[in-house]
Amino acid sequence: MTEERPNSDLDGLQNRIDGARERGGFSHAQKNRQEQPPNNALSLAFRVGIELVSAVAVGLGIGWLLDKWLDTKPWLMLVFIILGGCAGILNVYRMARGYGYAAGYQKDENPTDETDRR
Amino acid sequence: MAENHSPLAQFEIKTLVPLKIGNLDASFTNSSLFMVATVVVVSAFLILGMRRNALVPGRWQSIAELSYVFIANLVKDTVGSEGRNYFPFIFTVFMFVLFGNLLGMIPYSFTFTSHIVVTFTMAAVIFVGVTLIALAKHKMHFFSFFMPPGVPLLMAPLLIPIEVISYLSRPISLSVRLFANMLAGHTLLKVFAGFIVSLGVFGVAPWLFVVALTGLEIVIAFLQAFVFTILTCLYLNDALHLH
Numbered sequence: 001m002t003e004e005r006p007n008s009d010l011d012g013l014q015n016r017i018d019g020a021r022e023r024g025g026f027s028h029a030q031k032n033r034q035e036q037p038p039n040n041a042l043s044l045a046f047r048v049g050i051e052l053v054s055a056v057a058v059g060l061g062i063g064w065l066l067d068k069w070l071d072t073k074p075w076l077m078l079v080f081i082i083l084g085g086c087a088g089i090l091n092v093y094r095m096a097r098g099y100g101y102a103a104g105y106q107k108d109e110n111p112t113d114e115t116d117r118r
Numbered sequence: 119m120a121e122n123h124s125p126l127a128q129f130e131i132k133t134l135v136p137l138k139i140g141n142l143d144a145s146f147t148n149s150s151l152f153m154v155a156t157v158v159v160v161s162a163f164l165i166l167g168m169r170r171n172a173l174v175p176g177r178w179q180s181i182a183e184l185s186y187v188f189i190a191n192l193v194k195d196t197v198g199s200e201g202r203n204y205f206p207f208i209f210t211v212f213m214f215v216l217f218g219n220l221l222g223m224i225p226y227s228f229t230f231t232s233h234i235v236v237t238f239t240m241a242a243v244i245f246v247g248v249t250l251i252a253l254a255k256h257k258m259h260f261f262s263f264f265m266p267p268g269v270p271l272l273m274a275p276l277l278i279p280i281e282v283i284s285y286l287s288r289p290i291s292l293s294v295r296l297f298a299n300m301l302a303g304h305t306l307l308k309v310f311a312g313f314i315v316s317l318g319v320f321g322v323a324p325w326l327f328v329v330a331l332t333g334l335e336i337v338i339a340f341l342q343a344f345v346f347t348i349l350t351c352l353y354l355n356d357a358l359h360l361h
Contacts, residue, residue, distance in 0.1 A: 084287075
């Protein structure tokens with residue numbers, strides 16, 4: 001089969017390989033782009049629940065450990081559960097706004113650290 | 119007999135080869151067996167698929183190349199050019215989770231991704247690794263991650279703990295998502311499969327449901343492996359390019 005067809009495909013392929021090499025193979029990442037894991041209602045609901053609960057769980061854990069360390073039972077735990085709840089709501093808010101999945105996300109309309117990301 | 123019909127019996131860890139290292143129980147269990155099986159199947163799939171290494175790929179080679187290109191594009195799109203260094207790790211994570219999920223779909227097999235120990239260990243490794251990469255790359259600048267720009271300094275005592283908790287909740291949400299999906303799906307399958315026998319003739323209804331659910335579970339196996347991978351990429355992206 002390959003005997004009948006001369007290397008026309010191969011020439012095209014070589015051009016494409018050269019093109020890809022020129023571009024460095026990998027292009028530049030676009031942050032906060034639209035394409036995200038498939039969104040159907042069930043998995044969205046699932047994700048919201050998990051984000052909420054996991055942040056509260058982390059807050060609880062931190063508070064409990066700090067209480068054990070500083071011997072201030074139950075106060076820090078109470079404070080950190082509330083902070084965890086805030087973090088959970090923040091996670092969900094960011095997820096819903098499409099900024100990403102978890103901490104530290106801001107939409108960068110005018111990124112300042114452009115050189116950093118080249 | 120009856121205890122074997124519990125919908126949760128399938129998740130039971132059974133020790134196959136007892137092994138103790140010090141006080142640590144490092145027995146080879148059915149979970150370990152299926153992890154080894156997953157590694158073997160993935161390796162066999164990729165090595166045998168690429169054995170002929172033909173220019174015009176055959177079926178297996180096509181699938182192997184497809185999975186490679188799929189993850190390569192994912193890394194390229196979410197992380198960018200620096201992500202290339204981490205591609206082997208991300209590809210390994212994807213294949214391991216995907217084949218673990220899919221092997222779990224074979225009747226009488228064991229789904230190790232339905233155990234939070236397994237998923238949390240993977241998520242913790244990813245989380246610690248990503249944090250170390252960020253620290254190595256940005257040094258102290260990394261901690262600006264927890265203090266968004268343009269926030270009044272007065273808010274810092276409140277905001278920084280919230281951001282830290284939010285950051286620390288990542289490995290938990292990453293691991294719980296995979297584990298809960300697998301656990302719920304397999305339990306549901308078993309529960310409805312139990313109805314088939316007990317309903318007699320009318321068991322055809324749950325039977326049809328189980329057939330549909332099996333298809334859905336296979337989709338979820340792919341989807342959760344994909345979600346796990348894309349979240350790893352997103353975290354890596356954050357580590358490499360702080361916001």
